Amino acid sequence: MEKQFDILVVGELNVDLILDEIKSFPEIGTEILADKMNLSLGSSSAIFASNISVLGSKTAFAGMMGEDSFGQLVLSSLSSKNVDTRFITQDKTKKTGATIALNYGEERAMVTFPGAMKDYSVNDIPAEAFKLARHLHLSSPFLQDMMKKDIVQLFKIAKEAGMTTSLDVQWDPEEKWDIDFEALLPFVDVFLPNQNELLAISKMTSVERALKFFTGLCKVVVAKLGSEGSVISENGAVKFFRPFLNNNVVDAIGAGDSFNSGFLHAMLKGKDLDSCMEMGNLMGAINTTASGGTGAFTSKDEIKERAIQFFNKKIQF
Ligand SMILES: Nc1ncnc2c1ncn2[C@@H]1O[C@H](COP(=O)(O)OP(=O)(O)O)[C@@H](O)[C@H]1O
Ligand SMILES: [Mg+2]
Known part of the structure; x- marks a missing residue:
């Protein structure tokens, strides 16, 4: 049966309020001015979902927010990128999370209120969601307390439904890394x-050793190496991929999420793993040519133009 969605994204939802061009950091009891302000869709999972949808994968999102104006902004931003929001729960008793970021030159300070994302559990995802999509992607389990507890169950359900699966852990703010990866990774494609993150979870000091640590647990491990590109281990066979180097990075917010969107879009199109890695590196690099995680990804045409303009690369989706 033809599935309605290529990918179901399970993850956290919040907004980012970014205050820019402030003259100094505020001190307790004082007030300062920022010359620029931007309120936009935040959260790694939502950035990923937006970008893979713009690339052309049919995308649905499952998550939880409050019934408030921040929640409205999240919904309208996702819908404007064609992400299906029918599996997003709005709970009157909860608030949509927000991150306030203060940018001061190259430095930044952030405060996050996680809101409803903390309480979202596998039991809140409608059974239909697993039936209608070919692939499950989960991001940021360490920001989602309830989902983290049931993470093995989530991936088992997806596998039982015949889905392929992927996981981006993102950083653990508590640095406990308290997920049973040995139980989980056999269900992660x-x-x-x-x-x-790779080094912190494996407690290794080199990427090669860390990749070896995961061999046998998970068939394909892809590690993102920032401006060094990325590396893949397929059943222990390791191959590095050079980046499409950008020496004029605007910012790298969301670069990893954009990498994921390129890699998984190519995979869901049936491309070989080398092509998926190249597409991941290219989308990560394009991400760094504009501000924020979705700035460079407003349309397919814009992505194509940026690929030519910055990296002299012609892409087919
Ligand atoms: N300066 C850069 N030039 C080109 N590509 C980059 C640059 N920085 C990051 N990337 C691309 O973005 C990907 C993800 O970036 P990284 O910072 O490693 O992930 P994360 O955002 O998860 O920390 C990298 O694997 C690479 O492909
Ligand atoms: Mg990341």
Whole structure:
């Protein structure tokens, strides 16, 4: 049976309020001015969902928010990128999370209120969601307390429904890394940490050793190496991929999520793993040519133009 969605994204939802061009950091009891302000869709999972949808994968999102104006902004931003929001729960008793970021030159300070995302559990995902999509992607389990507890169950359900699966852990703010990866990874087809996360989870000091640690647990491990590109281990066979280097990075917010969107879009199109890695690196690089995680990804045409303009690369979706 033809599935309605290529991918179901399970994850956290929040907004980002970014205050820019402030003259100094505020001190307790004082007030300062920012010359620029931007309120936009935040959260790694939502950035990923937006970008893979713009690339052309049919995308649905499952998550939880409050019934408030921040929640409205999240819904309208996702809908404007064609992400299906029918599996997003709005709970009157909860608030949509927010991150306030203060940018001061190259430095930034952030405060996050997680809101409803903390309480979202596998039991809140409608059974239909697993039936209608070919692939499950989960991001940021360490920001989702309830989902983290049931993470093995979530991936088992997806596998039982015949889905392929992927996981991007993102950083654990508590640095406990308290997920049973040995139980979980056999149900994960593609594991997508960045270098710091890979080393922290495996407790290894080199990428090669860390990749070896995961061999046998998970068939495909892809580690993102920032401006060094990325590396893949397929059943222990390791291959590095050079980046499409951008020496004029605007910012790298969401680069890993954009990498994931390129890699998984190519995979869901049936491309070989080398092509998926190249597409991941290219989308990560394009991400760094505009501000924020979705700035460079407003349409397919814009992505194509940026690929030519910055990296002299012609892409087919
Ligand atoms: N300066 C850069 N030039 C080109 N590509 C980059 C640059 N920085 C990051 N990337 C691309 O973005 C991907 C993800 O970036 P990374 O910072 O490793 O992930 P995360 O955002 O998860 O920490 C990298 O694997 C690479 O492909
Ligand atoms: Mg990341």
